[in-house]
Amino acid sequence: xxxxxxxxxxxGIDRVIAILDYLHQRRGPVxxxxxxxxxxTPRSTIYEIVxxxxxxxxxxxxxxxxxxFFGPAMHFYGSAYLEGxxxxxxxxxxxxxxxEQTGETAQYCTLEGDKYTVVLNEPGxxxxxxxxxxxxxxxxPWTASGRLLVDHLALEEVKAFIPPDDFVLPDGRVxxxxxxxxxxxxxxxxxYARTTGLVDRFTTCLAAPxxxxxxxxxxxxxxxxxxxxxxxxxxxxxxALRASGRxxxxx
Amino acid sequence: xxxxxxxxxxxGIDRVIAILDYLHQRRGPVxxxxxxxxxxTPRSTIYEIVxxxxxxxxxxxxxxxxxxFFGPAMHFYGSAYLEGxxxxxxxxxxxxxxxEQTGETAQYCTLEGDKYTVVLNEPGxxxxxxxxxxxxxxxxPWTASGRLLVDHLALEEVKAFIPPDDFVLPDGRVxxxxxxxxxxxxxxxxxYARTTGLVDRFTTCLAAPxxxxxxxxxxxxxxxxxxxxxxxxxxxxxxALRASGRxxxxx
DNA sequence: TCGGAATGTCCGATATTTCGGACTGTGTTC
DNA sequence: GAACACAGTCCGAAATATCGGACATTCCGA
Numbered sequence: 001x002x003x004x005x006x007x008x009x010x011x012g013i014d015r016v017i018a019i020l021d022y023l024h025q026r027r028g029p030v031x032x033x034x035x036x037x038x039x040x041t042p043r044s045t046i047y048e049i050v051x052x053x054x055x056x057x058x059x060x061x062x063x064x065x066x067x068x069f070f071g072p073a074m075h076f077y078g079s080a081y082l083e084g085x086x087x088x089x090x091x092x093x094x095x096x097x098x099x100e101q102t103g104e105t106a107q108y109c110t111l112e113g114d115k116y117t118v119v120l121n122e123p124g125x126x127x128x129x130x131x132x133x134x135x136x137x138x139x140x141p142w143t144a145s146g147r148l149l150v151d152h153l154a155l156e157e158v159k160a161f162i163p164p165d166d167f168v169l170p171d172g173r174v175x176x177x178x179x180x181x182x183x184x185x186x187x188x189x190x191x192y193a194r195t196t197g198l199v200d201r202f203t204t205c206l207a208a209p210x211x212x213x214x215x216x217x218x219x220x221x222x223x224x225x226x227x228x229x230x231x232x233x234x235x236x237x238x239x240a241l242r243a244s245g246r247x248x249x250x251x
Numbered sequence: 252x253x254x255x256x257x258x259x260x261x262x263g264i265d266r267v268i269a270i271l272d273y274l275h276q277r278r279g280p281v282x283x284x285x286x287x288x289x290x291x292t293p294r295s296t297i298y299e300i301v302x303x304x305x306x307x308x309x310x311x312x313x314x315x316x317x318x319x320f321f322g323p324a325m326h327f328y329g330s331a332y333l334e335g336x337x338x339x340x341x342x343x344x345x346x347x348x349x350x351e352q353t354g355e356t357a358q359y360c361t362l363e364g365d366k367y368t369v370v371l372n373e374p375g376x377x378x379x380x381x382x383x384x385x386x387x388x389x390x391x392p393w394t395a396s397g398r399l400l401v402d403h404l405a406l407e408e409v410k411a412f413i414p415p416d417d418f419v420l421p422d423g424r425v426x427x428x429x430x431x432x433x434x435x436x437x438x439x440x441x442x443y444a445r446t447t448g449l450v451d452r453f454t455t456c457l458a459a460p461x462x463x464x465x466x467x468x469x470x471x472x473x474x475x476x477x478x479x480x481x482x483x484x485x486x487x488x489x490x491a492l493r494a495s496g497r498x499x500x501x502x
Numbered sequence: 503t504c505g506g507a508a509t510g511t512c513c514g515a516t517a518t519t520t521c522g523g524a525c526t527g528t529g530t531t532c
Numbered sequence: 533g534a535a536c537a538c539a540g541t542c543c544g545a546a547a548t549a550t551c552g553g554a555c556a557t558t559c560c561g562a
Contacts, residue, residue: 009520009547013263013300017307024327025386027370028336033538042521047540049264056268062336066539070332076275078329081321085279085313119278135276152465214403216465260517260550284508293551298510317509 015041015049020058020070029067072113087210087219088119090251094221094244095122102237105131105224109145109207112137114161116146119219130203130224139166141175144193144205145220151188151209152216155181170199192238193220202227206238208245221245266292266300271309271321280318323364338461338470339370341502345472345495346373353488356382356475360396360458363388365412367397370470381454381475390417392426395444395456396471402439402460403467406432421450443489444471453478457488459496472496 018039023030036046050068053059060071091108098106099122108120115137123131140146140162150158159177167175187193196204207222221244223237269290274281287297301319304310311322342359349357350373359371366388374382391397391413401409410428418426438444447455458473472495474488 011263011549012519013267013303013549015520016264016267017303017309020324020328024331027331027334027339031538032540043539044522044541044543045520048520052264052268058268069336070328072332073271074325074328075332076329077271077321077325078327078332080275080278081323081326081329083278085320088278154464157464213405213408214465214467216467262519263549266550282508283510294509295511295513295552296550299550 010041012049015039015045016053019046019049019053020074023059023068023070029062029069031065031067076112083218087248087251090248091120091210091219091221094248095120098122098221098223098240098244099124101240102223102225104237107132107222107224108219109143109149109222110219111140111149114140114163114166116140116143116149124224130226132224138199139163141167141180142169142199144187144195144198144207145222147180147184147187147193147195148207148209148217148220150217151184153184158184191242194234194238196227204229204234206234206241208238208241210245210248212249219248221248261292263300266290266296267304270297270300270304271325274310274319274321280313280320282316282318286319327363334469338499338502341499342371342461342470342472345499346371349373349472349474349491349495350375352491353474353476355488358383358473358475359470360394360400360473361470362391362400365391365414365417367391367394367400375475381477383475389450390414392418392431393420393450395438395446395449395458396473398431398435398438398444398446399458399460399468399471401468402435404435409435442493445485445489447478455480455485457485457492459489459492461496461499463500470499472499 018041019035022035022039026034032046032050033043035041035050036043039046041049050059054061054068054071057071057073059068061067062069088108095106095108098104102124103126104124106122106124107118109116109118111117116139117137118132118134121131121134140150150161153161155177158181162177167177167180169175183193191208193207194204198205204225204227205222206225207220209217210219210221212218221241223241225234225237269292270286273286273290277285283297283301284294286292286301287294290297292300301310305312305319305322308322308324310319312318313320339359346357346359349355353375354377355375357373357375358369360367360369362368367390368388369383369385372382372385391401401412404412406428409432413428418428418431420426434444442459444458445455449456455476455478456473457476458471460468461470461472463469472492474492476485476488
């Protein structure tokens with residue numbers, strides 16, 4: 001594991017690679033001094049590098065004592081590897097197709113840590129477009145998609161996973177976790193989620209699940225439409241969404 | 252995203268952080284020239300760094316054309332973050348307990364990519380110990396644990412996931428994927444897996460699943476015992492294993 | 503067939519990062 | 533309460549990694 005080089009001097013990148021590899025071997029929080037010893041890195045260098053990695057959320061301090069372990073960024077990168085970019089590629093096509101079919105704004109969304117986030121956004125053809133920025137993180141209970149993305153969790157797990165503050169909607173109303181879980185269950189059995197007036201009063205969100213081979217909802221594809229859209233139109237959109245969701249679930 | 256600094260010179264670590272962050276944003280294979288442009292990195296530097304990262308399996312070349320994306324190492328680090336080290340900590344205790352109870356070698360195992368790997372190994376108290384090195388990667392069909400670790404996959408998925416060569420046992424015998432999947436199904440419903448004479452003729456392996464909140468088998472806890480162990484003893488061991496597995500599934 | 507753009511390699515100079523070691527502060531043991 | 537191990541910071545010197553730019557190749561479309 002120790003980095004070997006004629007002079008004993010090593011470059012930062014190699015140090016970083018050795019550090020993460022070492023954490024992976026240990027499989028649990030590690031004291032900085034241990035990293036230094038076992039990777040053969042000078043103490044002053046280790047502190048310099050570890051601090052930089054903590055800033056970037058590649059590592060995070062753990063347990064209050066001076067130990068560190070992998071941070072959330074590693075999880076994001078790891079999921080991206082698993083997706084392989086193939087599903088996103090396919091999702092781009094589906095999102096475009098939905099916009100053409102419906103004229104409304106379509107999005108592809110996933111969980112990023114304990115938040116919901118828009119990965120793809122294709123604005124509709126309306127004069128006054130409803131759309132949102134990609135990459136922005138939003139509390140799970142604020143969205144229709146959120147009701148699908150946690151449908152593998154039981155009540156207690158939902159309470160542990162979603163920060164309590166996130167159950168407070170933008171207008172101050174509070175959703176009880178129990179009610180939320182009931183909506184999640186309904187969405188799961190219906191095969192889609194529908195919400196109106198959650199983030200603002202004038203929009204309805206429709207979402208369908210994208211599931212991995214294990215049946216876990218790993219993403220959603222959704223439409224953002226005006227709240228006064230007719231039921232017949234909504235029904236047609238829901239069918240289109242579910243079809244897209246099924247296609248994406250295969251890749 | 253561009254790294255800002257007075258002189259325009261930046262250190263390697265910061266470049267690496269910017270590169271991975273950029274790949275994460277793009278969510279799919281990216282040409283090296285794009286990375287250079289969008290992160291504001293000189294071309295010569297990018298090639299130097301990307302090659303180093305490819306060597307470390309942090310990135311991997313994709314699609315034959317000159318694009319790269321996240322590599323398997325990111326997945327390993329990401330899963331380690333999710334586990335948080337807590338389950339491993341608990342597993343250490345369970346493995347020790349099993350050795351005390353049974354006197355046999357106990358192990359804690361997971362999937363690492365498309366291979367089975369021993370994460371913890373605690374040798375038993377026999378004079379002639381049966382044990383294996385931690386970190387070594389073994390084909391999934393060679394092990395009892397492997398039959399549990401893929402129990403969320405259908406036949407076609409198993410064929411796609413496990414390399415064909417891995418169905419060849421050390422002694423040259425070949426397992427048909429169909430037979431393997433049947434054994435997987437049996438292990439799943441039984442709640443444990445048992446194999447004899449797979450890796451060598453004189454050992455029996457017993458394994459119980461450790462499942463995450465979604466019911467997915469994320470690890471196994473297992474015992475390696477002589478093939479001539481009595482059925483009564485085996486039954487007792489299986490019960491002990493399943494109890495450990497259930498406890499670990501909670502964390 | 504030619505011209506231009508895109509990809510990848512190589513090299514020398516120098517701005518920078520690494521490293522050793524000294525220093526402070528904190529907790530633990532006898 | 534003294535001795536010691538451990539955690540973290542700071543600094544100057546020097547080894548070297550980064551950078552710009554030149555060069556080689558390949559791939560296109562005109």
